[in-house]
Amino acid sequence: MKPKDSKTKGRVIAIAAAGALAILLASTLVRCTVAGTDGGENGSQNAPAIEQQQRPEESPEEPGSATAQESETTLEKASSASWVSDDGSGATLQITDASLIEKGADGAIHAIAYSSADESATNGQTLVTLTLEDGTPATLIIALDEGEPAAIVSDVLSSAERYVAKSNGGAGESFTVTGLDEQYLAMIGGNEEGLTRAIAEYASQKAPQASSASFDDEVYLDLEEGMVSATFHLDDNASTVATVLFKDGAFEIL
Numbered sequence: 001m002k003p004k005d006s007k008t009k010g011r012v013i014a015i016a017a018a019g020a021l022a023i024l025l026a027s028t029l030v031r032c033t034v035a036g037t038d039g040g041e042n043g044s045q046n047a048p049a050i051e052q053q054q055r056p057e058e059s060p061e062e063p064g065s066a067t068a069q070e071s072e073t074t075l076e077k078a079s080s081a082s083w084v085s086d087d088g089s090g091a092t093l094q095i096t097d098a099s100l101i102e103k104g105a106d107g108a109i110h111a112i113a114y115s116s117a118d119e120s121a122t123n124g125q126t127l128v129t130l131t132l133e134d135g136t137p138a139t140l141i142i143a144l145d146e147g148e149p150a151a152i153v154s155d156v157l158s159s160a161e162r163y164v165a166k167s168n169g170g171a172g173e174s175f176t177v178t179g180l181d182e183q184y185l186a187m188i189g190g191n192e193e194g195l196t197r198a199i200a201e202y203a204s205q206k207a208p209q210a211s212s213a214s215f216d217d218e219v220y221l222d223l224e225e226g227m228v229s230a231t232f233h234l235d236d237n238a239s240t241v242a243t244v245l246f247k248d249g250a251f252e253i254l
Contacts, residue, residue, distance in 0.1 A: 074126040085160030101237040175200035179215040198251035210234035
């Protein structure tokens with residue numbers, strides 16, 4: 001019986017050894033597989049990093065380059081000009097960043113609001129396609145003279161068929177400020193000339209059609225800052241409001 005037990009025991013030990021060897025091989029294969037998988041994941045994770053390192057080698061546009069700097073659009077240039085009807089009726093047109101405002105010969109105001117504008121240049125003129133508030137398109141044809149807006153034609157305009165640019169009146173000597181109160185003048189040191197000049201310069205940039213400004217009879221005092229502020233309405237089609245600040249003998253227009 002003992003030899004038989006010995007053989008049986010030997011077979012059991014052999015089977016156990018074989019099982020251990022199989023487990024060892026299996027665990028080794030698992031480790032290899034896991035290591036290979038980790039390596040693949042790391043490789044895929046590293047790939048974008050390589051791409052990111054290569055991208056800066058492409059030549060990006062520098063902020064000061066001509067390509068990076070967007071030039072002023074024709075419509076923006078037109079908004080800085082004063083427009084009068086070509087037929088001599090006296091109608092005027094004012095262009096803002098959101099509307100076209102006509103003032104007819106009878107004084108009636110006709111405003112057209114738009115949400116966006118696209119431009120294309122051809123043959124010395126610019127075609128401006130506006131998207132109006134109701135979603136319909138409207139086209140302006142702006143004729144150019146040496147790159148500057150010179151005339152405007154559009155079916156959407158009603159007070160005149162054609163408008164032409166004229167020199168700005170806002171900064172001219174003829175610009176006037178009306179309705180000034182003596183108490184307000186005393187608060188600004190009696191400097192009516194400086195006040196008129198400051199509003200005229202503001203009008204030449206923001207409301208070139210304007211030739212005068214009227215005092216709104218409202219004055220605000222900031223005693224802590226030592227500042228006086230007052231509002232004026234310009235006589236452009238949009239009735240632009242100018243807020244005049246006076247502090248330390250100087251004017252600032254908002």
